[in-house]
Amino acid sequence: MKKFNFVLSTVLFLYINAFSQVSYIESFGSFNLGLKNKNEVKKNEGFGGGLIAYFKLYDNLNFGIKAAYKLYNVDQPGVLYPSYENRNNKIDAIYKLRWGWENWDYWNRRYAYTVIDNQAANTNLKASLGILQKMDVVETSAIFNYYIFLGKFSIVPNIQGGYIFATRRLYIVERWSKYFPESNYTFKYSYRTFAPKKNIISPVVGGGLNLAYEFVENIFLNIGSNYIYYDLSKEKTKLLPLSSELNFNLSLNFKY
Numbered sequence: 720m721k722k723f724n725f726v727l728s729t730v731l732f733l734y735i736n737a738f739s740q741v742s743y744i745e746s747f748g749s750f751n752l753g754l755k756n757k758n759e760v761k762k763n764e765g766f767g768g769g770l771i772a773y774f775k776l777y778d779n780l781n782f783g784i785k786a787a788y789k790l791y792n793v794d795q796p797g798v799l800y801p802s803y804e805n806r807n808n809k810i811d812a813i814y815k816l817r818w819g820w821e822n823w824d825y826w827n828r829r830y831a832y833t834v835i836d837n838q839a840a841n842t843n844l845k846a847s848l849g850i851l852q853k854m855d856v857v858e859t860s861a862i863f864n865y866y867i868f869l870g871k872f873s874i875v876p877n878i879q880g881g882y883i884f885a886t887r888r889l890y891i892v893e894r895w896s897k898y899f900p901e902s903n904y905t906f907k908y909s910y911r912t913f914a915p916k917k918n919i920i921s922p923v924v925g926g927g928l929n930l931a932y933e934f935v936e937n938i939f940l941n942i943g944s945n946y947i948y949y950d951l952s953k954e955k956t957k958l959l960p961l962s963s964e965l966n967f968n969l970s971l972n973f974k975y
Contacts (some may be wrong), residue, residue, distance in 0.1 A: 740975075742775040745941070747970030751789050753961035758795065758818040760960045763854075765791040767966070771862060783862035785879070793852035793960050799891065811835050814848055816914070819958045820889060823914050830912070834893075843900065849892040851911070854960065857884045858923070866931075873931040873939070880924040883949070887958065889914040921955040924948050931972065939972035 746768075753763025769787030776782050798820065801812040813835060815827045838844050860881025867874040890911040898905045927945030934940055950962045 740775055742773040742781050743939075743972045743974040745771040745773065745783070745970050745972045747771070747787075747941070747968050749787075749789070749966045749968045751791065751964050751966040753791065753964050755962035757960055757962065759797045760793060760795045762794040763791050763961045763964075765789055765854075767856070769858070773862075773864070776863075779866040779868070781864050781866070783864065785858065785860045785862055785881070787856075787858040787860075789856040789858070791854040791856065791960075793854055793887070795852055795960060796850060798852070798889070799848060799850050816889075819887075819917065820914060826891065826912065826914070841897075843898040845896050845898075847894040849894070851890040851892055852960075853888045855886045855888070858882070859884075860923070864929075871933045873933075875929040875931055875941070875943070876926070877929070877945070878924075878926045879945070879947075880922070883919070883921055883923050885919040885921070885959065887917040887919070887960070917958050919955065919958050921949060921959070922951045924951065927968075929968070929970075937974040939974065941968065941970040941972060943968050943970075 747770075748768040749766065751765055751767055753760070756763055767787055767789030769785060771783045771785040773781040773783040795818070798816055798818050799814050800817060802815045803810055804813055813831050815821075815831055816823055821827065834846050834848070838846055858881060860879045862877050862879040864875050864877035867876075890913055892909065892911055894907070894909040896905050896907045925945055925947035927943055929941045929943030931939040931941045944965060944967050946963065946965055948963045949959055950956050956962070
């Protein structure tokens, strides 16, 4: 498979350099909505943007190379869950991590217990824990599209495939308060404890449809949507919080 991808990429590169010319450059922004969420993820969404360089292959058929960046907010409150353990003849709720974060030993084996023990040692000390997750996605893809011209308007279907390079980031948000009875004052503070990042590389495929309008000569305004499927390799994407996405794009095309 790797040899096939290499040969295909080489053939396309040589073809583009020998026979094609730059058709247009597209600059786009997108809103991305995760579909088929995993592991009780309530919501995956975020914004992104990127550039696509298109090369004319034949008539209205173009080949594009896309580079894009997306930032997802991942809403997965259940990733931090209570593990009830008998410690010193007492049942404690130790808040631990799961769904790919089990191997963070600093939290799961040490600090989660420290949070409980500190509160037990001082009844005036209270802690509240929350989760904040982000996911950075860099996408590189090859795109084929075809322009169907209708006067100044155009309908532009596309198919695409490539790779994503994703980084998941998880922070435990600790909100602490300490009550001072002698002055009837509560001191509050908060900070984040950072988990080790998780990196994922996976192939993706997709397709979509744009509506383009030439509002100035050789400059097009596009609106459209694309469906992207991530789970081509279940092993590589088991740490992704979603299986697919639907994105909505707004872009400008500068035709050469």
